[in-house]
Amino acid sequence: MSGTEAVDPTVTRVALISQFFPPEPVPIPLGLTRCLRRQGFEVDVLTGVPNYPTGIVHPGYSHRRPVVDHVDGLRVLRTPLHPSHDRSAAGRATNYLSWATSSTLLGASLLRTADVALVYSSPATAATAALAARLRWGIPYVLMVMDLWPDSVFATGFLTRGLARRVAETTLSRFTDVAYRQAEHVTVPSPGLRETLVARGVPTEKVSVVYNWADEKLMQPTEPDPHxxxxxxxxxxxxxxxxxxxxxxxxxxxxxxxxxxxxxxxxxxxxxxxxxxxxxxxxxxxxxxxxxxxxxxxxxxxxxxxxxxxxxxxxxxxxxxxxxxxxxxxxxxxxxxxxxxxxxxxxxxxxxxxxxxxxxxxxxxxxxxxxxxxxxxxxxxxxxxxxxxxxxxxxxxxxxxxMSEAANAQLLAELLAAAAAKGGSRPDRKRVRR
The missing domain is CATH 3.40.50.2000 (Glycogen Phosphorylase B;)
Structure with missing residues (x-):
């Protein structure tokens, strides 16, 4: 499908940026899109070619080219990456950095028409495209910090010592500091993580606890599997x-x-x-x-x-x-x-x-x-x-x-609406369809 489609300027458009998205087994990003649509937002998704958790590209996809997909009624732009999810530090780093690069270079058609971006920041490099869009077009973003970087990079045994560790730690620390500073707001899934970010210099009023709720349509009390x-x-x-x-x-x-x-x-x-x-x-x-x-x-x-x-x-x-x-x-x-x-x-x-x-x-x-x-x-x-x-x-x-959606969705919606308002109105928005 090609051409342009006029968009109702009264509807706030959210670009969800997440390196991982179904058909990968990652329910939280999909749950976020459903929540936001129930709150009245229009949502598009910028993500990577599915290869998690095995590092093998899912059938029907190629890691070499972008593709516009549709999941759960959403327009999903998937950009290329190096597929990897093993214990190789080089492989994992290439996976993260390749998608950070491709999403920044090839995600412009989706990002520049958004009122606000919501970054599901796991890995932290997922914020690269949102950071570039903020600097280039002034599009605000809300950063959902799921993992504390650079700490989480080294917690599972990657780059435990030496020059490579020092260089990676310094580079990632500087990147996350910039990502926090440029974000309109930062959310964290636990009080302990909020305390840590505040201790690292993120203003207290800029960080809110928004718990990750479950997919409540699927995850609820039910009868046991009989098999x-x-x-x-x-x-x-x-x-x-x-x-x-x-x-x-x-x-x-x-x-x-x-x-x-x-x-x-x-x-x-x-x-x-x-x-x-x-x-x-x-x-x-x-x-x-x-x-x-x-x-x-x-x-x-x-x-x-x-x-x-x-x-x-x-x-x-x-x-x-x-x-x-x-x-x-x-x-x-x-x-x-x-x-x-x-x-x-x-x-x-x-x-x-x-x-x-x-x-x-x-x-x-x-x-x-x-x-x-x-x-x-x-x-x-x-x-x-x-x-x-x-x-x-x-x-x-x-x-x-x-921790339920009812207890947390309204807070997230208010944060996004406030961030979009700071970004200003954009009456000339057009959606590019492929």
Whole structure:
């Protein structure tokens, strides 16, 4: 489709900038678009060629050329990148930088017609296109800081020392400082992250906590998947600890596998790991070496099935490496589990553990400690299932009060409207269609 389409100048147009977007398994950016449209905004998406989480380009796409796609009724401009999502620092850096470059150079047709950009800043380099549009056309942007950069780059073992580390740290620190300074407003998903940004010089009044809410149409209390246990040879009486999500260094799932090695006497306790990622092969190898028949690997499932798969388990595992960075970040998995009314076993530091404790939604244990995790699994196993269900309900109540779309969408809408107003009216807007 080509040509131009006149646009109602009374409608605020938002360009969502996110390196990752469905069909990649990243529900938050898509959830943001749905929220904004319900708030009366018009939304377009600037994103990359889908290759997450494996680093392999999804079927039907090419990493060498831009394409205009349509997802969920949205116009989605995908620009090229170097596909990579492995433990290679060079590969990951090339992935991020190649998309930062292509989105800046090829995203102009989408960005210059927007009233305001909303940057889903994971990675931080996703802000490059918005920063360029701000400097070139005066288009304001709101920056959603999901990960603290440059800290998160090094938290999972990339560039741990030497000249490359020093150069990367200095460069990224300067870039993020500029991105914060040029943004009209900055949002963060946890109080701890807000405190950190303020300590680093971002004005207090410029930073707001906007929790990541779950996709509430999909992630809600539901009936258990009738096939999961049968497919794994598990009975209704078996106690199932389920983890669903990325299998990477940050998740430190080796701790959970090692904990299962300390629970051999509890033959009815099973760990089910649903998903994919760069650590999955090593986790399989460790499981085989330990001779564990109580650890099961399940391929990723579509988002529309995930709530039912979770409901087929007794408790949901949240696992993060014991890194200082993760003490101030809130993994979106916490909100997803709370929204589904499921009890949580948190083997994570900081904000994730605090949320579980504050909600009375389950159990917490120190990250990185297989022995203590095994002890906590024993405690959960000994807890009556009615009590576990009550914990799940307490978590759901907590979610609805503080973390739901209803509790956060209006704040985000007000921030975007205020940023767009500062950008001034643009009555000559035209949308270029391809």
């Amino acid at each position: 999961l246990r049968n497919s794994l040879g598990l009975s209704p009486d078996d106690f199932v600890v389920l983890y669903g999500g990325n299998h990477g260094p940050a998740q430190d799932l080796g701790v959970a596998v090692a904990a299962m090695g300390r629970l051999r006497d509890l033959t009815d306790v099973h760990l089910v790991l649903v998903g994919d990622g760069v650590s999955k092969s090593a986790l399989r190898t460790t499981t085989a070496q330990l001779g564990l028949r109580t650890v099961h690997f399940v391929d990723p499932v579509p988002p529309e099935r995930m709530a039912a798969v979770m409901a087929a388990a007794d408790i949901q595992l949240v696992c993060l490496a014991d890194e200082p960075l993760f003490r101030i970040t809130m993994p979106s998995k916490v909100q997803t589990i709370l929204a589904c009314g499921q009890p949580i076993l948190s083997c994570a530091p900081g904000e994730a553990a605090r949320a579980v404790a504050d909600a009375g939604a389950g159990f917490t244990t120190a990250p990185g400690d297989p022995q203590r995790l095994a002890q906590t699994i024993r405690l959960a196993h000994a807890t009556p299932r009615a009590q576990l269900r009550a914990m799940g309900q307490a978590g759901l109540d907590h979610y609805r009060l503080l």
